[in-house]
Amino acid sequence: MDWTGWALFGLVATTTLTAVMITAQLAGLTRLDLPLALGTLVTADPDRARVAGFFIHLTVGQVFALGYAATFALLRGPTWWLGALLGLLHVAVALTVLLPLLPGVHPRMASPRAGPASTAVLEPPGLLALNYGIQTPAVAIIAHLVYGGVLGLLLQAR
Amino acid sequence: MYASRATDGSRVRRAALPRPIGDYGLLGDTRTAALVSSDGAVDWLCVPRFDGAPVFGRLVGGPTAGTFRVGPARSAAAVVARRYRGHTATLETTWALGERRLILSEAMVAEVAGRLLPSTLLVRRLSAEGGAVDAIVEFDPRLGERHRPPRVRRGRRALVCEWGSLAVSLGCAPELVVEPGRPAAITVTPDQPVTLVLAVGHREPLVEVDPATAWGLVAEDEARWEAWTAGIDRSLPYRDAAVRSLLTLRLLTYSPSGAPVAAPTTSLPEDPGGVRNWDYRYVWPRDASIGVAAFLGVGKVAEARGFLAWLLHASRLERPRLPVLLTLDGRHAARERQLQGWVGYAGSVPVRVGNGAADQHQLDGYGWVIDAAWVLVQAGHRLYSETWRALRGFADLVARRWPEPDAGIWELRDDAAQHVHSKLMGWLALDRALRIADTHRLPARQRRRWQAARDAIAAEVRTRGFDPAKKSYTRSYGSSDLDAALLILPLLGFEDVDSPRVRDTIDAIRNELSAGGPLLYRYPSGRDGLPGAEGAFLPCSFWLVQALARTGRHAEAVELFQALLDQANPLGLYAEEMDPSTGAHLGNFPQTLTHAALIQAALALRDPQRPADRQATAAQGRRQKAENRRAPSDDHPA
Numbered sequence: 001m002d003w004t005g006w007a008l009f010g011l012v013a014t015t016t017l018t019a020v021m022i023t024a025q026l027a028g029l030t031r032l033d034l035p036l037a038l039g040t041l042v043t044a045d046p047d048r049a050r051v052a053g054f055f056i057h058l059t060v061g062q063v064f065a066l067g068y069a070a071t072f073a074l075l076r077g078p079t080w081w082l083g084a085l086l087g088l089l090h091v092a093v094a095l096t097v098l099l100p101l102l103p104g105v106h107p108r109m110a111s112p113r114a115g116p117a118s119t120a121v122l123e124p125p126g127l128l129a130l131n132y133g134i135q136t137p138a139v140a141i142i143a144h145l146v147y148g149g150v151l152g153l154l155l156q157a158r
Numbered sequence: 159m160y161a162s163r164a165t166d167g168s169r170v171r172r173a174a175l176p177r178p179i180g181d182y183g184l185l186g187d188t189r190t191a192a193l194v195s196s197d198g199a200v201d202w203l204c205v206p207r208f209d210g211a212p213v214f215g216r217l218v219g220g221p222t223a224g225t226f227r228v229g230p231a232r233s234a235a236a237v238v239a240r241r242y243r244g245h246t247a248t249l250e251t252t253w254a255l256g257e258r259r260l261i262l263s264e265a266m267v268a269e270v271a272g273r274l275l276p277s278t279l280l281v282r283r284l285s286a287e288g289g290a291v292d293a294i295v296e297f298d299p300r301l302g303e304r305h306r307p308p309r310v311r312r313g314r315r316a317l318v319c320e321w322g323s324l325a326v327s328l329g330c331a332p333e334l335v336v337e338p339g340r341p342a343a344i345t346v347t348p349d350q351p352v353t354l355v356l357a358v359g360h361r362e363p364l365v366e367v368d369p370a371t372a373w374g375l376v377a378e379d380e381a382r383w384e385a386w387t388a389g390i391d392r393s394l395p396y397r398d399a400a401v402r403s404l405l406t407l408r409l410l411t412y413s414p415s416g417a418p419v420a421a422p423t424t425s426l427p428e429d430p431g432g433v434r435n436w437d438y439r440y441v442w443p444r445d446a447s448i449g450v451a452a453f454l455g456v457g458k459v460a461e462a463r464g465f466l467a468w469l470l471h472a473s474r475l476e477r478p479r480l481p482v483l484l485t486l487d488g489r490h491a492a493r494e495r496q497l498q499g500w501v502g503y504a505g506s507v508p509v510r511v512g513n514g515a516a517d518q519h520q521l522d523g524y525g526w527v528i529d530a531a532w533v534l535v536q537a538g539h540r541l542y543s544e545t546w547r548a549l550r551g552f553a554d555l556v557a558r559r560w561p562e563p564d565a566g567i568w569e570l571r572d573d574a575a576q577h578v579h580s581k582l583m584g585w586l587a588l589d590r591a592l593r594i595a596d597t598h599r600l601p602a603r604q605r606r607r608w609q610a611a612r613d614a615i616a617a618e619v620r621t622r623g624f625d626p627a628k629k630s631y632t633r634s635y636g637s638s639d640l641d642a643a644l645l646i647l648p649l650l651g652f653e654d655v656d657s658p659r660v661r662d663t664i665d666a667i668r669n670e671l672s673a674g675g676p677l678l679y680r681y682p683s684g685r686d687g688l689p690g691a692e693g694a695f696l697p698c699s700f701w702l703v704q705a706l707a708r709t710g711r712h713a714e715a716v717e718l719f720q721a722l723l724d725q726a727n728p729l730g731l732y733a734e735e736m737d738p739s740t741g742a743h744l745g746n747f748p749q750t751l752t753h754a755a756l757i758q759a760a761l762a763l764r765d766p767q768r769p770a771d772r773q774a775t776a777a778q779g780r781r782q783k784a785e786n787r788r789a790p791s792d793d794h795p796a
Binding site: 025028029030031049081111113126127133 | 169187188206268269277382386414415460464467468471476487488489490540541544545
């Protein structure tokens with residue numbers, strides 16, 4: 001297990017993933033804004049939320065990178081394609097399990113069952129996060145392929 | 159347990175003549191809505207949300223599209239009372255059969271979050287007074303475009319109808335044997351009401367709700383609606399009508415995203431028997447913007463902020479372009495198409511889904527949205543920097559594209575034109591953006607660009623958009639046609655409210671576009687390239703009330719407003735249009751824009767000097783700038 005590689009390259013891979021997502025957002029491909037979604041767990045101000053959310057996302061990304069590094073250690077060592085495959089698994093879990101669960105724990109995210117008393121203002125992601133735009137699954141898949149690929153490539157290069 | 163007696167007569171009778179559009183009442187849970195006629199038939203219900211597939215679509219799909227009728231067995235029974243209970247969403251219909259009464263009380267349960275309840279729950283209770291009354295239950299759910307009949311099974315306590323991932327259950331207490339498509343007769347006695355509970359499960363297991371529990375949930379909802387309406391400004395004139403409109407507006411707001419749907423129906427005709435049939439199960443930024451002012455004006459700040467938050471969130475994918483309309487989730491509307499085999503309301507075909515206006519360029523939308531933000535700023539709310547960035551993007555687009563022709567507020571599908579109303583709203587967008595910039599950061603170069611564009615629009619509209627012969631602003635440059643959308647003129651601050659141009663424009667519209675009584679056409683007949691003719695456009699009449707009130711003609715405004723209130727259906731609901739000769743409601747029903755315009759008219763009667771107030775408040779707002787800077791930001795994440 002390459003602990004130093006995990007510590008450094010996990011941050012690099014998560015930052016790259018975030019950059020891909022923000023680029024897609026600015027290009028009008030998706031409204032999925034992970035820093036905002038995570039940051040509004042702690043504050044309602046979107047500008048502050050994005051800062052907080054970025055660091056939360058880095059932390060979460062580091063935890064996922066630990067899983068990647070452990071898997072690389074168990075299998076044939078890190079490669080970009082194995083990282084990308086793990087990224088595919090990762091995004092499948094994120095889109096079908098993690099994001100749909102978010103309205104259940106997020107204080108500012110409405111649920112599809114929200115009624116008139118709901119004060120939550122963030123729209124729920126819906127199936128495969130499609131509520132944030134029809135291209136959202138494609139963007140998320142590309143971002144996570146990049147995440148896994150970068151992690152595998154950098155760990156392999158060490 | 160009731161033994162049901164099959165009967166087939168009612169279906170044949172009901173197929174003959176459609177109920178008037180204004181005969182329907184609205185049941186809603188802020189996720190979807192049902193329309194129920196005065197004979198107790200739910201003839202429209204889409205699940206699981208406003209824009210879902212209809213399970214009861216008889217209203218525009220004909221007899222094979224499904225219905226759910228609960229009412230008297232004898233057609234001789236007369237409706238003697240129909241009302242919403244107090245300021246709630248519970249509808250009560252009373253039929254008289256001699257000395258006996260049959261009462262249907264019904265509602266959809268709005269507050270289901272945090273509890274093990276289905277997301278759609280319709281509760282209908284029949285009770286009798288003065289003796290036993292024979293009633294009928296006709297339950298015939300059909301799904302979607304092809305009116306698919308369900309796979310039916312009898313559950314432990316309810317009838318279950320399934321179509322793959324969608325299931326609908328019907329429970330009853332006392333127990334009643336119901337077969338889909340086969341009317342069942344029952345006898346309701348005064349000591350034992352009959353409660354029917356319809357639950358919907360979509361991509362989740364059905365949750366069975368005991369009828370007694372369901373009735374308790376309706377009572378809880380009633381208490382919530384009463385509490386919500388109690389918070390509406392007590393000084394609002396014609397408060398009952400305004401409260402019903404606010405409740406309707408809230409019922410038509412999709413709670414999971416905060417989006418106000420334009421109407422819960424598709425293809426109710428503007429011209430019965432004609433082709434003017436459109437899908438309104440979408441969200442127009444214009445409606446949401448008007449809703450911001452309407453809710454804020456009556457003291458419902460959370461709802462007002464929710465609308466602006468939705469606007470900014472939903473428009474994100476296409477910024478800085480503001481889409482003309484969006485889905486409830488803020489997606490681009492589906493391509494418009496015609497449903498094959500749908501007979502339409504009163505033979506009005508085609509029945510359409512999707513909306514072709516989605517790709518149009520309409521300049522006025524930017525004005526509505528930035529003005530809505532300005533209304534919030536005026537009320538002392540500071541915008542988040544992200545919100546302000548989005549608004550600046552809209553204003554930049556207006557400054558760049560205002561000289562282009564557009565489709566205009568009426569979304570005409572022929573060639574774009576230089577619409578005067580659009581230019582005025584472009585002016586409004588830049589003017590309000592500049593006012594917001596008094597308390598929010600704006601680079602000097604951007605400010606100069608907006609000021610230059612605003613002044614250029616004003617100069618051009620004053621020369622090219624005004625017809626000296628008619629003494630009126632016109633529908634488009636070079637045209638002598640009028641446009642009732644120009645009734646917003648006194649609200650903008652573009653001209654002094656006492657100016658002859660404003661007064662003469664109002665009078666000219668009132669004279670030339672009058673449809674008789676309090677009604678107005680939105681533009682001269684035959685100018686939209688569509689066959690047939692449409693009715694009077696109800697929001698325009700409420701805009702006229704507003705215009706009269708704002709220009710100091712209060713008595714005329716009050717008289718007109720009262721006459722318009724008389725045009726509502728017996729439940730206080732309005733469609734988009736009205737047949738001037740018969741008073742029949744036309745078009746999709748009930749309509750958010752009409753109800754929002756009613757509220758704005760009531761607010762104008764309460765605060766007739768509002769444009770001047772706005773200036774004063776703006777000055778006050780500037781004084782409060784320092785305080786605002788210290789206060790936390792007060793709108794929602796975009």
